[in-house]
Amino acid sequence: MAGWVRLYKSIVDHEIFTDNVGFRLFTFLMAKAAYQDGMKINDYELKKGQYIRSYSKLCDDLAIKKGRGLTKFTRAAIKAAAERLQAKGMITAEETEYGMLWTILNYSKFQGSEVPANENKAAEKPRVPQPKAEDSTSFQKIEDKYVSRKGSLFLSAIDTAAIKRIIEAEIPLDDVLTWIDEIFDQYKPKFPGDKINSFSYCEPIIHERWAAKQNPVPNSNVSEFRPRRSVQENSFAALEEYAKEKGITMG
Template identity: 45%
Template sequence: MSTGWVKLHRKILEHELWNDVTTFRLFTLLVMRASHQDGFKMNGVVLNKGQYIRSYSKLCEDLAYKEGRGLKKLSKSTIMRSIKKLVTNNIITVSETELGTLFTIVKYESYQEFSSDHETEPRTEEEPIAERRRNESGTKSELYQELKNLRIKEEEEEKRASVENDLTPFQQIEEKYLSRKGGLMLTPKDSAAIERILKERIPLENILVWIDEVFDQYQPKHRADSIKSFAYLESAILDRWHAQLHQPQPLKNNVSEFKPKQHRQSNLDALAQYAKENGIKFGGG
């Protein structure tokens, strides 16, 4: 999907996305890489017109920007916030698959104003049909291999994944929670619960460990039972924090070590001793 061209309407200048650099770049990327035909099958996933499949890790690389002498990748949480904005504006829909996230541009044909499939990728009259077929076959093979390599690399990244340094505590908690719960975005209630937890000034390391602990220990009552909100975690985290703060302290040994008192000579005794040694009469004796 790296050949051909797409249309971009001037009305985009009037949309709020124009002022959001990351979200606009993401939208443009999805439009340019989306399938231009129905029924395109890649590794068991059938892509229809206006669909594209990609992992969040790969999108971070796709949208990297130049900083200094190198490229800086965006964080996953930044990508997810832009995706959330596109979903909220009914510009795209998303669904998770084993091969990555499937993005569907809601009004793809409207954006592109197709009159025929030929508009998506102009051909010349002189181009042989056999050459066209070879090109299309090669494109499919490249996409298939790209998806395969993508999944292999992402699995390796997940094994050694660590929290990115540029994420705020809120973003780190958000990413941990969504990765365990399975989802794309927080609800307003989830966000409020995270904010309340942060106000408790609980160490971030404890919060992240306890989120994993709560999910690992959760025992669903039936197949549809699951942790559905961060409020459940909020209560469990506060319980653990309260228990840690109020752990019974070990009893101190108040019995001091016995030390025999040394005999101290009184001032009077000292004077009497001095008088005796120097032949001085002392005490009227």
């Protein structure tokens, strides 16, 4: 199982980071999962992102060293942690005759794809144009802000597309990050557990705030300034009106 795996930096902001057993279980499965289809364990063919391991063996795998010995989590503790990870949409677990089949959801997106070191470069396909460096940086910062506020590890395809549209609109990054915080701070849940589940919820609000910032609405309470008449002018106008009513000609 030599090699490496990717781990989002935002995992330290996710609630799973404070789950002692859950975090340990997730990172263990991530490190052990098959990195490509067709790998086998005990003659069982795995798909990318899968691993087979019984609860009893996981008790040994996840043991923590204390002093000169090891402290093992109970089977019940590991099963409860697995259920929490499943509830958060991070893994699935299925019983098989070979043991528990664990699947890391979104594994391909989470890990990306590796290019073999011995790839024949002459046979390479034309490279897809890469985004500008500043766009990549903006995307990463928006992603980090959003997932930290949402409390998640993954972006959906819908989230990714919405963030790209925000970047293409050339809205200043500082404004976007500030408004994401404000949107989450001002969100009012309609029922227990209700929360913002997609960046597509934030997208139109960010566009509206950007439009408002570019075209501020004049204050309608401010009236046009009109100089007031002096006391003398008012008195003379009143005298003229009185003379007109009485038929008096003023010289």
